[in-house]
Amino acid sequence: MNHPRGTRRRFLQQVPLLAATPLLNAKLDSTAIPAARSGGPVVISTWRHGLSANEEAWKVLADGGNALDAAEAGVRITESDPEVRTVGLGGFPDRDGIVTLDAAIMDGSGDCGSVAALEDIMHPISVARRVMTETPHVMLVGAGARQFAVAQGFAPTELLTEASRRDYEKWLEEDGSYRPPINVENHDTIGLLTLDKDGNIAAACTTSGAAYKYHGRVGDSPIIGAGLYADNEVGAATATGWGEAVIRACGSFLVVELMRQGHDPTEACKLAVERVIAKNPDWKDIQVGFIALHKDGRTGGYCIHPDFDYAVYDGEGNRMVLPDSKVPRNE
Numbered sequence: 001m002n003h004p005r006g007t008r009r010r011f012l013q014q015v016p017l018l019a020a021t022p023l024l025n026a027k028l029d030s031t032a033i034p035a036a037r038s039g040g041p042v043v044i045s046t047w048r049h050g051l052s053a054n055e056e057a058w059k060v061l062a063d064g065g066n067a068l069d070a071a072e073a074g075v076r077i078t079e080s081d082p083e084v085r086t087v088g089l090g091g092f093p094d095r096d097g098i099v100t101l102d103a104a105i106m107d108g109s110g111d112c113g114s115v116a117a118l119e120d121i122m123h124p125i126s127v128a129r130r131v132m133t134e135t136p137h138v139m140l141v142g143a144g145a146r147q148f149a150v151a152q153g154f155a156p157t158e159l160l161t162e163a164s165r166r167d168y169e170k171w172l173e174e175d176g177s178y179r180p181p182i183n184v185e186n187h188d189t190i191g192l193l194t195l196d197k198d199g200n201i202a203a204a205c206t207t208s209g210a211a212y213k214y215h216g217r218v219g220d221s222p223i224i225g226a227g228l229y230a231d232n233e234v235g236a237a238t239a240t241g242w243g244e245a246v247i248r249a250c251g252s253f254l255v256v257e258l259m260r261q262g263h264d265p266t267e268a269c270k271l272a273v274e275r276v277i278a279k280n281p282d283w284k285d286i287q288v289g290f291i292a293l294h295k296d297g298r299t300g301g302y303c304i305h306p307d308f309d310y311a312v313y314d315g316e317g318n319r320m321v322l323p324d325s326k327v328p329r330n331e
């Protein structure tokens with residue numbers, strides 16, 4: 001397999017592409033361990049683009065809506081934003097120049113749906129939800145997922161924007177075999193977790209996956225238990241980063257099970273990152289981050305490299321949090 005070796009310095013130097021977000025001035029907390037809280041609503045999501053997704057999810061929750069509707073509504077914002085180059089419309093294509101999307105949604109009751117390698121549909125999260133509600137299945141992939149989406153009324157859309165096409169052509173010219181490092185520029189899935197006022201939990205995760213991946217490659221994001229997991233008895237978790245590494249550790253399920261055993265959300269994320277590290281000898285060359293939401297409203301996160309941050313919206317507002325990382329910030 002094609003590991004992203006030798007790329008660490010480059011991705012550690014990357015600057016977030018999303019610096020233009022209108023919510024740029026939101027507060028950046030230096031601690032990842034908020035005090036214990038008592039219940040929802042709470043929204044937590046990966047990366048800085050999570051701020052606007054959180055806003056939308058929060059609106060649903062503040063109106064008395066449920067966790068599942070909020071999770072779907074939140075990530076749809078990111079999916080339709082062409083400036084976010086790693087999710088939905090405008091996402092980086094695969095090595096054949098085709099944008100293929102992965103998404104999954106899960107309700108704390110255990111219901112879930114997912115789509116993988118879906119082409120031409122801007123809102124894979126909503127197709128995933130229809131898989132959950134309109135079929136006896138959990139997952140549809142590729143042409144079958146597209147066929148289902150169209151039959152459900154989703155309009156086919158060109159997802160490759162001019163910006164993505166230009167970058168792809170440049171990539172082909174420069175070195176079509178080079179696979180970019182895992183960093184905020186090419187690899188920032190949105191995973192979003194919600195807790196509503198009734199104590200229901202949900203998780204949504206959606207991505208265009210690794211830039212210039214093999215055609216047909218599926219990452220962790222649509223894999224229930226890897227890219228996300230939700231259980232009303234415990235809480236929820238979602239992952240971002242190099243999906244292959246997350247899949248090897250059943251990452252999000254592991255985080256939830258660690259919380260079930262009594263670990264604080266941050267501690268659970270940290271232990272799961274340690275497991276990822278144990279299963280991936282090339283861990284220093286990849287990024288993996290987890291975020292978690294406990295059913296009592298506590299949140300947390302942890303990652304391998306310090307370029308990952310996440311957004312939390314609760315009674316204290318919407319803000320960025322910088323989690324601790326395995327590799328220290330100054331290394």
Ligand code: SD4
Pocket residue numbers: 186187188189207208209210218219220221239240241242243244
């Ligand atoms: C993947 N985990 O396809 C996704 C991409 C990602 O932050 O999370 N990027 O491997």
